[in-house]
Amino acid sequence: MARDSCLARVTAGVAVGGAVGGAVGxxxxxxxxxxxxxxxxxxxxxxxxxxxxxxAIFGLFLGAGSLIHCGKSY
Numbered sequence: 001m002a003r004d005s006c007l008a009r010v011t012a013g014v015a016v017g018g019a020v021g022g023a024v025g026x027x028x029x030x031x032x033x034x035x036x037x038x039x040x041x042x043x044x045x046x047x048x049x050x051x052x053x054x055x056a057i058f059g060l061f062l063g064a065g066s067l068i069h070c071g072k073s074y
Contacts, residue, residue: 005070009069010063010067011063012066013059013062013065013066013067014060014062015059016062017055017058017060017062017063018056018059019055021056021057021058022051025050025053025055026047028050029046029049029051030047033046033047
């Protein structure tokens with residue numbers, strides 16, 4: 001039972017990290033695309049790459065933190 005609970009926590013951590021990272025990546029990608037004057041439809045590609053990359057990194061680290069936290073009992 002404890003393992004299922006830990007798996008649920010890690011999954012929730014990855015999901016929340018991905019959502020937060022995606023939101024931050026979309027805002028940052030839009031800002032950078034405008035600031036660097038990325039032309040035309042390349043803006044969409046640039047913003048998408050930034051969003052997906054940021055979501056993956058945030059999700060990875062929040063999932064890893066949740067996994068580390070699962071082992072601790074307070």
